Amino acid sequence: MARRKKVYEGKAKILYEGPEPGTLVQYFKDDATAFNAEKTATIEGKGVLNNRLSEFFMNGLAQIGVPTHFIKRINMREQLIRSVEIIPLEIIVRNFAAGSLSTRLGLAEGTALPRPIVEFCFKDDGLGDPLVSEEHILAFGWATQQDLDDMIALSLRVNDFLSGVMLGVGIKLVDFKIEIGRIWENDFQRLVVADEISPDSCRLWDIETGQKLDKDVFRRDLGSLSDAYTEVARRLGVLPSNVTHTTKPTLIN
Numbered sequence: 001m002a003r004r005k006k007v008y009e010g011k012a013k014i015l016y017e018g019p020e021p022g023t024l025v026q027y028f029k030d031d032a033t034a035f036n037a038e039k040t041a042t043i044e045g046k047g048v049l050n051n052r053l054s055e056f057f058m059n060g061l062a063q064i065g066v067p068t069h070f071i072k073r074i075n076m077r078e079q080l081i082r083s084v085e086i087i088p089l090e091i092i093v094r095n096f097a098a099g100s101l102s103t104r105l106g107l108a109e110g111t112a113l114p115r116p117i118v119e120f121c122f123k124d125d126g127l128g129d130p131l132v133s134e135e136h137i138l139a140f141g142w143a144t145q146q147d148l149d150d151m152i153a154l155s156l157r158v159n160d161f162l163s164g165v166m167l168g169v170g171i172k173l174v175d176f177k178i179e180i181g182r183i184w185e186n187d188f189q190r191l192v193v194a195d196e197i198s199p200d201s202c203r204l205w206d207i208e209t210g211q212k213l214d215k216d217v218f219r220r221d222l223g224s225l226s227d228a229y230t231e232v233a234r235r236l237g238v239l240p241s242n243v244t245h246t247t248k249p250t251l252i253n
């Protein structure tokens, strides 16, 4: 195959030019980073699992009418996506207190929130992706009021979908982060869910035991990250049930 042009290399993924204008190929690496890349490691098989899991969630969202950038999975590590103009915000939805919210407000991790809370962080690694308010977003022109309303509605739909899917396999969706992009159709824009949805970008706790099945396993040195992700994939039926923690991920078609 001819070598493709690399468009961008991030911490967890690489973007290549796609086969058609307006498309990109998203390659999932095995690299794991935390605390704004202060902690790094290579986790064998992580990229394969996240490619599969993101495909699973994006397909599910499309089926309930939530637009996404996902077109199709190409192979173990790559998927074809629509190229979008990423809004420079990380949209975080929280159902239970954890992480920075617990620290900021002194809430015990796991405290149920009165309702899902949507937060925005400005996507800037140099600044550590700081929390910003709607005022900042509007004043600096990162998004319009209409975009904000649409982003909140979209992220709450994603929350309901992901919470339900996870509940069905005995997992509590504590919080997650998504990125949203604009697709231009003539003079009109549409907002779509972009980037990835995977255990790298969610907090997932086993409902019975509270065991963490997400990137906190890596952040907090709680054991094997690939075991945790394999368990999520196995429960969702993305991997065959005979895959155990001692084997590399085996894919089903």
Ligand SMILES: Nc1ncnc2c1ncn2[C@@H]1O[C@H](COP(=O)(O)OP(=O)(O)OP(=O)(O)O)[C@@H](O)[C@H]1O
Pocket (backbone or CB within 6 Å): 008, 009, 010, 011, 012, 013, 014, 015, 024, 069, 081, 082, 083, 084, 085, 086, 123, 124, 125, 179, 181, 194, 195, 196
């Ligand atoms: N459909 C899309 N079109 C264009 N860019 C996208 C799309 N989906 C995701 N991206 C961007 O591709 C990159 C994916 O790489 P990765 O997640 O490894 O980046 P990162 O290291 O987290 O850096 P950052 O998110 O700060 O750019 C991100 O910059 C993300 O915003």
Ligand SMILES: [Mg+2]
Pocket (backbone or CB within 6 Å): 010, 011, 012
């Ligand atoms: Mg990223």
